[in-house]
Structure formats: structure tokens, C-alpha cells
Amino acid sequence: MTGRVTVVGSVNADTSLRLAALPKPGETVLAREAAGSLGGKGANQAVAAARAGARVRMVGAVGRDDGAPLAGALAAEDVDTALLTRSERPSGRALVLLDDAGENSIIVVPGANAALDDDAVRRACADLSPGDVLVLQHEIPAATSRLAAATASAAGAAVIWNAAPAPVRAADLVEHVDLLVVNEHELGAVARLLGLEPAGAEADVAAVAARLGTDVVCTLGAAGALVYRSGAHVRVAAPVVTAVDTTAAGDTFVGYLAASWHLPLSEAVRRAAQAGALAVTRHGAAPSIPTRAEVEHGLA
Ligand code: ADP
Ligand code: NA
Secondary structure (H helix, E strand, O other), X not given: OOOEEEEEOOOEEEEEEEEOOOOOOOOOOOOOEEEEEEEOHHHHHHHHHHHOOOEEEEEEEEEOOOOHHHHHHHHHOOXXXXXXXXXXXXXXXXXXXXXXXXXXXXXXXOHHHHOOOHHHHHHHHHOOOOOOEEEEOOOOOHHHHXXXXXXXXXXXXXXXXXXXXXXXXXXXXXXXOOEEEEXXXXXXXXXXXXXXXXXXXXXXXXXXXXXXXOEEEEEOHHHOEEEEEOOEEEEEOOOOOOOOOOXXXXXXXXXXXXXXXXXXXXXXXXXXXXXXXXXXXXXXXXXXXXXXXXXXHHHO
């Protein structure tokens, strides 16, 4: 059975602009098209876990005045939004610029994500049971993530911490984590914050795992993922695809991994890698996340 997944994290209104080349300082450029969609690492991961077939609850904050469409978009994905609170601040926003060479620049305005309701977080996490999974990222205050991890862990749930975007201060590190998921850049950042000298992904996952007392999965883009569990490395390949937009590949990976927690870790990572690879073949964040049927078709 696929487990129950609780995401405590960010919800954004994304605006994606497609343009020939990213603007340089002082330059004005025309975009060919602007598209709005649900985004934010938390919301993307919640949608991915729901499309993977898990029962999912989103804990976060959106604006009182502008949050209804975001809550509606999550609910349309069968994500439980009862603990998505309404803030005086406007909803978080992200402006995603994507050029014809596939390069992107992203500007995030945290808005309501900068102040989650700690009571809602505590209630959601205290209510978890063994077999349930809590998923955290890095677009909400670190203190809130730490509160969520400690509460969920005490309740017996598994905690997956996706340290993205890369943590910058030691106070950003989360304890009570069962599985750390990072890309290579984030792995280096976590290693440095732990006082370790980065020495390549293989050595770093082992060193970080030992220091944090967690398992570690490092995503490697087209090269798939590196799993470190119980002192052993396992490499999981990603299928060969034509990448058009890597937005949300990492979020898709994490959401599928959380929804597959009941499986052996390397099998869960294989599903996650397949899902991430499909996400890069399509534009956008949440809209590019594949369904379970698409992922299973790819794995067959
Ligand atoms: P992030 O977007 O967080 O940096 P990655 O780029 O490592 O994360 O992508 C996450 C996962 O998505 C990878 O582990 C892989 O499974 C899949 N993926 C990403 N880019 C590609 C690609 N070009 N080809 C195939 N799979 C990819
Ligand atoms: Na995408």
C-alpha cells in the first residue's frame, strides 16, 4: 500500500516567461509567452506524491486575498488542503525565465511562505503514525522545518528532507531526518555546513550520512541518482530522454520517492528517477509532473 504523505512546505503562484535570451542588467526584452501555474517546491512535491498514488496532505500558507486559486489547484490534484492556512501576506510567487538555449533564471518572492502557522504544523505532524512520511524542503523558515521534523519523528513517522534550495547557514540543517535528498550542488553545501571538505559525490554522501545519521540520495540529473544506505552505495540510472525544461525534476523525484516509501529504497529511487526523467521532457513545474500510469509504462 502506498503510504500517507504530509508535505510541510512552500506554495507559490509561478509565472513562466519564454524568451529568446535572458535579459542582461539594464536590458529590456520581450517574452513570447507568459504562463501561470501552481508551483513552489512543497506544492510540486505534494502534487507529485498525489499523482504517484499516495494520500497527500499539504501544510503551508497562502495569501488570504490571493490564495484561493492555489488551494483550488492543489485540491484538484486530490491533495488535502485543510491545513493550508490563510495569511495576511500575499501568496508566494516565482518568476521563471526560460530562454531558447534551455537556460533559466528564477526569482522567488516568499510572501506567505515566510511565516507558516506553527500550531497547524505541530498538529499535522503530531497526528502522523509509523508508515506515514513527512516531506520537507527549504522554502519555509528552517525553524518551522525543524519543528515539523522533531514532531513527526516523535510520532513515529519517517522524515524525508530535501535540502533544496541549498542551505546556507548551519541553523538551516534539520535533525530527526531518515532520508536526506539532495542534488550535487546541495550535497556540497550540506557537507560544507557540517565542516566537511567536499570530495566528490561518492565520498560526500558517505560522510554526510555518517554525520547526520541518515540515509542519503543524491540526484545526478541525466546520470540518475546515487543512493547511500547502510554503508553501501547504489547507482540508479535515469532513462535517456530529450530534456526541454528541467523545472520540477527534483520535486517530481522527491514526491515519487515519498509516495514509494513502502518499497525497498532502490526500487523507490528507480520509480522516482523515471518520474523525474519524464518531467524534464515537458514545460513547467506542476504541469510537467507525470502520472503514475505514465511512470509505470516507462518502467515496464
Ligand atoms: P534538480 O532539478 O533538483 O537539480 P536533478 O537535475 O538531479 O535535480 O534531477 C532529478 C532527477 O530527475 C534525476 O535524478 C533524474 O532521475 C531525473 N532527470 C533530471 N534531468 C534528467 C535528464 N536530462 N535526463 C533524464 N533524467 C533526468
Ligand atoms: Na519540467
